[in-house]
Amino acid sequence: MNRSAPLVVVMGVSGSGKSTVGAALAQRLGVPFADADDLHPAANIAKMTAGHALDDTDRGPWLEAIGTWLADHDGRGGVMSCSALKRSYRSVLHRHAPRTEFIHLAGSREVIARRQASRPGHFMPASLLDSQFAILEPLAPEEHGVEVDVDQSVDAMVDEAAAYVAGR
Ligand SMILES: Nc1ncnc2c1ncn2[C@@H]1O[C@H](COP(=O)(O)OP(=O)(O)O)[C@@H](O)[C@H]1O
């Protein structure tokens, strides 16, 4: 069994609970937490705030910064909340930190839209949710990770994620 500290990316579309569940999971696991929203270049935040979806070029340097954080935390472990919507994005992260595991917070557009809309003071406009679902690629069987249903309490989601990590 691999006893090294967990290195986890909590992924999913905007409003799926990445920040909430990621922070709680990090606390449960006793490892540092970071939110990929804080690693976006200012231009990316400005673009999303203005209602435009990011493209692969916008996400390139951001993914490199997230991968660097993961590689830096390989020894002590960590949890990063990051949309990581496409498999190619997850491949970039995996290249930096090969033992990264992915927890995909997955659910219906209806539930997630409700949560996203009820979240106060966030830069991400609700209008961009469709573009997030449009490019979302769920985890492939050969990727290291698990899907957790968003339609349950935060505690239950963290329980599932922590159980997956413990059993790896
Ligand atoms: N399991 C849950 N049950 C109810 N509300 C939730 C749950 N998970 C997250 N939320 C709420 O939904 C909103 C979006 O969650 P957030 O963590 O900001 O998502 P993301 O980081 O993926 O955009 C927040 O207001 C958060 O408090």
Ligand SMILES: O=C(O)[C@H](O)[C@@H](O)[C@H](O)[C@H](O)COP(=O)(O)O
């Ligand atoms: O790749 C992207 O398009 C963005 O990273 C996006 O997926 C992310 O969701 C935003 O940064 C909004 O932040 P929230 O996910 O916290 O809503």
